[in-house]
Amino acid sequence: MKELNSTQQAIIMSFFAPFVDVIVDRVSERVLSITAKKEPKFYTRKETAKILHVTLPTLARITKDGLLISKRVGSRILYEADAIDEAVKKQVVFKYRRA
Template identity: 30%
Template sequence: MEHFLSTQNSILIQGVTPSDLESMLSRLLDKKLASIIDSTPKVESTSRDGLYKRKEAAEKLRISLVTLDNWTKLGIINARRIGTRIYYTEKDINDALKKVSK
């Protein structure tokens, strides 16, 4: 039989094996983590506004970030700066592919 004695800062648990305690804590943590995961917004690989981050653009072009930076400096691909971040549009990526393939 389980006995619980609780005060504001402490809990006394008697008659519970360590494995029972571990099981109870595991179930509580699973519930809490599931609610956190469910409420976390999912990140899409392509943004709704048509802007790609540097890493996404490099993956789409199948080039490294260093090459993407070089292409941007050389004018092979156009970039958009929003605050301190750099973004590329689908059109920018397609135009760069056309320039490189010539």
């Protein structure tokens, strides 16, 4: 098979460039629309304690100390998934401590 020289490659690239641009634009629009529709996920106290491998009293202390932010919805206390992920990424140690 014959190899193309640089002039032929440039001609082919200039021919396909508009098609590639359209494809890239459509893919990026779809990706942005999918990520923009992402709704925040919330966990209950029990679920959060299980994720972090701590007890409920330790979770209450963590919340009181401000290491993890909670939201109150009616009588329920909920934790946002992003806040839990951030705490895990920071590798905060949630050890039991005596008062």
